[in-house]
Amino acid sequence: MCGRTCLSVNRDQIRCACSYKSERGSIKPQWIDEHNAGKDYVPSYNIAPTDVTPVLVSSSKFNATSKQNRILKPMMWGLVPPWHKGDYKTHNLSTNNCRLENICSSKLYSPILNSGGRCVIVVEGFYEWQTTNKSAQLKQPYYIYSPQNEGVKIDNPDTWNNTFDNDNGWEGVNLLYMAGLYDVWQDGNTIIYSYSVITMDSSNTFDWLHHRMPAILDTQEQIEAWLDIDKVNPDKALSYLRQSKSLSWHPVSTLVNNSRNKSENCNKRILLQNKATQKTINSFFIKSQKRSSGENESEAKRIKK
Numbered sequence: 001m002c003g004r005t006c007l008s009v010n011r012d013q014i015r016c017a018c019s020y021k022s023e024r025g026s027i028k029p030q031w032i033d034e035h036n037a038g039k040d041y042v043p044s045y046n047i048a049p050t051d052v053t054p055v056l057v058s059s060s061k062f063n064a065t066s067k068q069n070r071i072l073k074p075m076m077w078g079l080v081p082p083w084h085k086g087d088y089k090t091h092n093l094s095t096n097n098c099r100l101e102n103i104c105s106s107k108l109y110s111p112i113l114n115s116g117g118r119c120v121i122v123v124e125g126f127y128e129w130q131t132t133n134k135s136a137q138l139k140q141p142y143y144i145y146s147p148q149n150e151g152v153k154i155d156n157p158d159t160w161n162n163t164f165d166n167d168n169g170w171e172g173v174n175l176l177y178m179a180g181l182y183d184v185w186q187d188g189n190t191i192i193y194s195y196s197v198i199t200m201d202s203s204n205t206f207d208w209l210h211h212r213m214p215a216i217l218d219t220q221e222q223i224e225a226w227l228d229i230d231k232v233n234p235d236k237a238l239s240y241l242r243q244s245k246s247l248s249w250h251p252v253s254t255l256v257n258n259s260r261n262k263s264e265n266c267n268k269r270i271l272l273q274n275k276a277t278q279k280t281i282n283s284f285f286i287k288s289q290k291r292s293s294g295e296n297e298s299e300a301k302r303i304k305k
Helices: 011-017 100-105 109-114 220-227 234-238 275-304
Strands: 004-007 020-022 025-027 044-047 052-058 070-077 097-099 118-123 125-129 141-145 163-165 169-171 176-187 190-201 212-214 248-251
Touching: 004 052, 004 118, 052 176, 052 220, 070 118, 097 100, 100 109, 100 190, 100 234, 109 176, 109 234, 118 190, 118 220, 125 176, 220 234
Parallel strands: 070 190, 097 190
Antiparallel strands: 004 044, 004 125, 020 025, 052 070, 052 118, 118 176, 125 141, 141 248, 163 169, 176 190, 190 212
């Protein structure tokens, strides 16, 4: 599954990072900003469903001002079913993720896939909570991201050295690209673009953490095929979705558990304590609490006398 993501760079940097090669050099996708349920994209280290994030889509469904084959469109995470009426928040369906295995038979997702509603969600990384450790009292969160170039630390923007020029394109932090489906919902004058992240069974390099993972597009060939809704039919496009084995990760604090925490501390690497150390620490606090409780009881008895 995928329940939280991170994207801290601004609009211009995202356009540069999502640039692609053409005969004219490196092209930055046009940014089209409208119909976001009254919300704008805000860079965040802890993006949750109902937040607005930029996604890549084919330009053939939009009136782009330049001859580009892809654009960037901010959309709300959590697809609003096209048949829903009334408040878009009350459709009561879980649409943050959609399972790859069920897309073609889904009443919701199959029509969207067949009508060209393919998109690519742009992130720096995503968070996942380890579910394979059954003995853990609290699920440990991890931050997952693309392997970075030498010297670049994903949790330290000072090391990214982000640059862009027409000849060399983007040089800086490597973003992560996840396949998704999007749709346009309208009720009266309200128009909302929203999306779901496609998930699949985890690869053998990731299943130690969780049995599901996003459908990550590792290559430009995959990104191009998924976005090319005019030349690549749905069945062919789905064949490009494969289990990614090119990932990096590190443990993070439980600060990310609360979606209201948006700070840069959410994706900072932490050192995990072993069980012996944790047991010692827990024992220390328990003894301290007992000692404090005993002192309070003694004080209470002295006052009564």
